[in-house]
Amino acid sequence: MSYLLSTKLKPIAKKLRGEFESILKDHHSPRRFQWDWWHLPGRYTHLRTPAATFFSQENHELLREALQDFGRQHLGCQNISPIWVSAYVEGCEQRLHADRPHGPWAFVLSLTKDPRAFEGGETVILRPEVLSLWNQGVPAGRAFEEKEVLERIPSEFGRLVIFDPRIPHGVSRTSGTLDPLEGRLVVHGWFAQPSPFIEGPLAPAAAEKSLAAFDEFLAQSLEASFPDGFNSTGTISFQIHITPTGQVKGVKQQASSLASANPELTLHETRLLTSILKKHFTKWAFPRAKSASTLYLPLSFEH
Numbered sequence: 632m633s634y635l636l637s638t639k640l641k642p643i644a645k646k647l648r649g650e651f652e653s654i655l656k657d658h659h660s661p662r663r664f665q666w667d668w669w670h671l672p673g674r675y676t677h678l679r680t681p682a683a684t685f686f687s688q689e690n691h692e693l694l695r696e697a698l699q700d701f702g703r704q705h706l707g708c709q710n711i712s713p714i715w716v717s718a719y720v721e722g723c724e725q726r727l728h729a730d731r732p733h734g735p736w737a738f739v740l741s742l743t744k745d746p747r748a749f750e751g752g753e754t755v756i757l758r759p760e761v762l763s764l765w766n767q768g769v770p771a772g773r774a775f776e777e778k779e780v781l782e783r784i785p786s787e788f789g790r791l792v793i794f795d796p797r798i799p800h801g802v803s804r805t806s807g808t809l810d811p812l813e814g815r816l817v818v819h820g821w822f823a824q825p826s827p828f829i830e831g832p833l834a835p836a837a838a839e840k841s842l843a844a845f846d847e848f849l850a851q852s853l854e855a856s857f858p859d860g861f862n863s864t865g866t867i868s869f870q871i872h873i874t875p876t877g878q879v880k881g882v883k884q885q886a887s888s889l890a891s892a893n894p895e896l897t898l899h900e901t902r903l904l905t906s907i908l909k910k911h912f913t914k915w916a917f918p919r920a921k922s923a924s925t926l927y928l929p930l931s932f933e934h
Contacts, residue, residue, distance in 0.1 A: 639701065640740055641789035643693050647818065648742045648788070650690055651716075655812055666718070677723040677802070678811065682714035682818055694818065698738065704830075706736050706793070706886050707868030707929025708822035719752050719815035724804040727757065730796035734821030735866040735888060735931065737796035742816040743786040749807035752815035753783040754792050757799040759890060786815045795865065795888040796821065825866055825931055831924025833873060837917050838926055845911045849930075852907045863889040863897045864932050869908055871926040877917035882909045889932070904930065 654662045662685055666678045683691050694714065702708040712733055730737060739754055761780055783803065784792055794800060808814050829838050853861050865888035872880040884905055891897045908928070917924075 640694075640697055640791050643690075643697055644740060644742055644789040646690050647686060647694060648744070648816075650686055651742060651816065652812060654685075669717075673726060674728065675725050677725065678718040678720070680716050682716050685716050694740075698740075698820075698822075701791075702736070702822040703828060703927060705868070706822050707825050707827070707866070707927050708734065708736065709824040709826050709828060711738075711822055712820040714818050714820045716816070716818050718811045719802065719805040720749075720811060720813075721806055721809050722804065723802075723815070724751075725800075725802040727755070727799040727801045729799050730821070733796065734823035735795070735825055735929075736793050736822040736886070737800075737819070738822060739792045739817050739819045741786045741788055741790045741792075742818065743788055744813065744816075745788045747786070747815075748810075748813040749805050749815065751803040751807075752786050752805040753803045754786070754794075755801045755803050756782045756784070756794055758782055759795075759798060760894070786817065793822070793886075795890070797865075797888070797890075825868070825929035827926065827928045829924055829926055831873070832920040832922055833917060833924035833926070834920075841912070841915050841917065842928075844915070845908075848911050849907055852903075856903055857900075860934075861900060861932055862893065863891040863900050864934055865889040866929055866931045867901065867904060868927065868929040869905075871908070871912050871928060873917050873920075873924045873926060875920050875922055877919050879912045879915065879917075880923075882912055 654660050657663070665684065666680050669679045670676045682694065686694070691714075695711065698711050698714070699709075702711060743752070758780060784790075802815070805815055827838065827842055829835060867887040867889050868885040870883040870885060872883070874880050882905065884901070887901060889897050889901055891900075
């Protein structure tokens with residue numbers, strides 16, 4: 632999977648957009664003058680500034696907490712990186728690149744005004760299947776169009792785009808306006824620190840005991856199934872629903888960035904991981920609690 636879309640942050644996006652407009656329309660606001668012209672020839676050209684110093688503390692905290700909650704519940708990530716604000720006007724772009732050290736998922740929340748007064752400015756992501764093109768038995772002489780190679784996601788107001796930053800991505804060249812109020816405006820960063828956590832009254836110590844046993848069970852299961860090693864790399868997250876009586880009601884796979892040169896093998900490994908989780912947790916008895924709990928469990932694999 633290359634990306635996820637969400638519009639749950641739209642109310643916060645409205646607050647941020649309103650503050651952005653009030654700052655730029657006030658010709659004497661000190662915050663108008665803190666933009667960096669981020670220009671690295673052949674790589675990046677756009678205006679950027681840290682969100683923490685551009686927006687009010689109240690609005691920045693609303694944004695940070697909402698993104699952090701989203702990352703925990705959908706991606707199994709405990710934290711987010713510092714957030715950037717970027718504006719794109721005539722000639723701005725990001726060439727294709729990949730980010731590896733920042734976090735397992737990147738995010739872009741659009742604050743761009745609708746309707747858009749510019750062309751371009753889409754988030755561009757290389758289609759994952761391109762990375763294993765020659766493993767797919769491509770017919771000789773077949774031609775390709777750009778749309779078969781690149782995914783283009785328009786910068787629609789309030790849209791949150793989440794993707795695997797290891798996949799080459801960028802921003803298409805923006806044209807049509809020199810006014811930042813009319814250009815592409817986004818906040819962006821990375822979800823980080825994937826680690827288990829509990830939502831609900833279940834005691835963390837009870838989950839830690841189960842997770843320790845699961846780690847051993849997972850290692851044994853993977854070694855038995857893949858003696859030459861687990862092939863895929865990336866992060867996959869699960870929701871484990873626990874009833875008040877301590878029984879596991881269900882194991883649900885969430886986001887996954889698992890990938891390899893062999894998509895069929897990755898699919899097989901993903902199914903196997905889900906099966907291993909179900910075998911362990913559906914047999915595990917957690918302590919009773921006043922109400923139901925949810926255990927969020929991300930698993931990361933690197934070579």
